[in-house]
Amino acid sequence: MPLIVALDFPNKQEVERFLYHFGEERLYVKVGMELFYKEGPSIIADLKEKGHDVFLDLKLHDIPNTVKSAMRSLADLGVDMVNVHAAGGIAMMKAALEGLQEGTQGKKRPLCIAVTQLTSTSEEMMNRELWIEKSLIDTVSHYAKLAKESGLDGVVCSTLEVPMLKEHCGQDFVTVTPGIRMLSDDTQDQVRVATPARARELGSDYIVVGRSITKAEYPYQAYQMVKQEWEGQRV
Template sequence: MKIERPIIALDFPDKQTVDNFLKKFPANQQLFVKIGMELFYSEGQTMVQELIAAGHDVFLDLKCHDIPHTVEAAMRVIGKLGVKLTTIHASGGTPMMEAAVSGLVDGSNGDPSAKILAITQLTSTTEKQLQREQLVTASMQTSVLNYAALAQQAGLGGVVCSAWEAAAIQAQSQPNFLRVTPGIRLAGNSHDDQKRVMTPDQAASNGSSAIVVGRAITQAADPVAAYQLVEKLWRKQV
């Protein structure tokens, strides 16, 4: 399963900045966009509802991580919004992941297009940090593969992972289990705070199901042209 449209990370502080950015695109173009913590905490559910009403698909990336009851209740609320993707941390454990699925199914009235993704390891985390700060003795790939297996067993729709781990996750997962990969850059872009990055075409070749692209598009001199290039590379049409 592959999501053909690149997901644009709307890492902006407020609605006005989002509106100014989206006005650059053709009025009838339906985008797949990601709302993260900064924008959601600034604008709340209204921002999600307005984007969906405008015809865009929304990935609500709040990375929930709490006791199972709390996460289940949060997912019930998120499910009612009509988002396509949302996230929890796999490190919350299997009971929390199972509770999240129950909450989303309830809130979305069983909408099969609404999926929860498990955060495995952040693309800003290095293997040295994993071992020194999290005291994880396993390798980065072993940790990610373990979280992915647990997420699939818990009934989640996929994982957020680095494109570097996507092929290995694909090899151990069902065909419809998504590998959504941030940390995507165009050749020559700065890596910023991301450590494990790939270009769109590299991600496509390495088993990614979907790519999330932020600054390579949002901070480009011509965001529409940058989006079109990312899309062509992702679809390997260049």
């Protein structure tokens, strides 16, 4: 049950300052747009050299050929997980997988998952601003089914949607759930959130935790608390 730590930092120096607290412990980390666009592929090489697993969270969404070419390049970095937007459609998602296969050159390819709806998206916003008239839960379910049909490994989703997605797409369909907060934390810009314990109860395969750990006064201790709750060692 992997716990992914979101390295939502503006540069390599702050990443190194954060990771210093963990000594030789190997983590599963998420590198998003802010850090990757600042530091480029070298930040991935540094993290892999230190033994960390990496979820490269760039949420690709473009025409199929462009996504295929981009994934071919990303696969060469040796990351463990990548993602696309399910809204790009089946042809784009299939192209992403083709690019990953070509980029790994026979090695194990990274997991490829799709974003259904961001955890900052509410149903009211989706209806009013995106002009998607279906319910949020129906939209997430539909996008997840498209991802499965495309051959993707799973989706990024809210913990609250995990039971429904497991029922519709199968128990082996991977669910990666951000929006994880301890009870004492501010939810800030996220809407569909849950605690690590609740995520475990609902059947999440991976949880992504950022501020509860990265903004803590003692990051290593915060990490251990989240990990213990996620693994069912404390309530």
